[in-house]
Amino acid sequence: MLLAVHGGAGERKPDKNALKKLSESLASGYTILRNSGTAVDAVIESIMVLENSGIFNAGAGGNLQFDGVRRLDASIMEGKKLRAGSVIGIEGIRNPIKVAQLIMDSPHVTLTHIGAKKIADKNNLDLLPEPDKKSLEKLRKTKKKERKLVNIFKQYFSTVGAVALDMYGNLAAGASTGGIPAMLPGRVGDTPIIGAGIYAENSAGAIACSGIGENIIRLSLAKEICMNLKNMTPYKAAMLSLRRLSKIGGEAGVIVINKKGQFAIIHTTKYMASGYAHKKSIVVKEGFKRILPVF
Numbered sequence: 001m002l003l004a005v006h007g008g009a010g011e012r013k014p015d016k017n018a019l020k021k022l023s024e025s026l027a028s029g030y031t032i033l034r035n036s037g038t039a040v041d042a043v044i045e046s047i048m049v050l051e052n053s054g055i056f057n058a059g060a061g062g063n064l065q066f067d068g069v070r071r072l073d074a075s076i077m078e079g080k081k082l083r084a085g086s087v088i089g090i091e092g093i094r095n096p097i098k099v100a101q102l103i104m105d106s107p108h109v110t111l112t113h114i115g116a117k118k119i120a121d122k123n124n125l126d127l128l129p130e131p132d133k134k135s136l137e138k139l140r141k142t143k144k145k146e147r148k149l150v151n152i153f154k155q156y157f158s159t160v161g162a163v164a165l166d167m168y169g170n171l172a173a174g175a176s177t178g179g180i181p182a183m184l185p186g187r188v189g190d191t192p193i194i195g196a197g198i199y200a201e202n203s204a205g206a207i208a209c210s211g212i213g214e215n216i217i218r219l220s221l222a223k224e225i226c227m228n229l230k231n232m233t234p235y236k237a238a239m240l241s242l243r244r245l246s247k248i249g250g251e252a253g254v255i256v257i258n259k260k261g262q263f264a265i266i267h268t269t270k271y272m273a274s275g276y277a278h279k280k281s282i283v284v285k286e287g288f289k290r291i292l293p294v295f
């Protein structure tokens, strides 16, 4: 059994609170695995802890789009039957990852706000208050500085994600985000795109990505790494795809686990707040293995 989580890849050093919250998230998620729970439930639990914290770019802490609205994305996938659920641009809901899970259990795979909100309301999911003054002020400053959307690559993205292997040999991957620091209304990144931001298949592995979604989508990064895993270690599989991503100008970090429980946490960015839980140990760091971008 193994659980790995991340709190985003980027250029800004993650603070102590973020690392502490990642430990809490790993502890909660791993308790589920230890008590014979499923990889899906462990991933959902870990991500909910991070969404609720308000200190990551997900759930209560999600970035605002340029019109001042917080539109959140999330996804979940399980590797046994390749069931998946994702939500695009949901507003006013604290835990988009729960919405993604409910969508996975519906006949659909991906819903935008209009249908997803109906499912969330029907299931009495917790609501998110309107953005406070502080978030609106932060957006005002970002808009002033990033009007042309050129400097978004130099920041700490803090999308959150998790991958898990449970005692039944099942894998799962999930992710949740408020997008990137500066974005036009309606922008969608990699997180809710199955195969881009996440992927899971029991015969290979499970992957969750963080970084600039635009480039991750162009490479279907998670799916590509998953295919590599069929005949490579997680380290090599991730390395190869991240190098390809760098060549098209992408910056990202990934957490990767294979069916044997081997895993890798690799990023092209300076930092990727992340960690893993295995047996009795929980390890969290501001970054693991960095590979330098090849341009």
Ligand code: GLY
Binding pocket: 157, 159, 177, 178, 179, 180, 188, 189, 190, 191, 209, 210, 211, 212, 213, 214
């Ligand atoms: N990786 C998160 C996003 O681009 O939206």
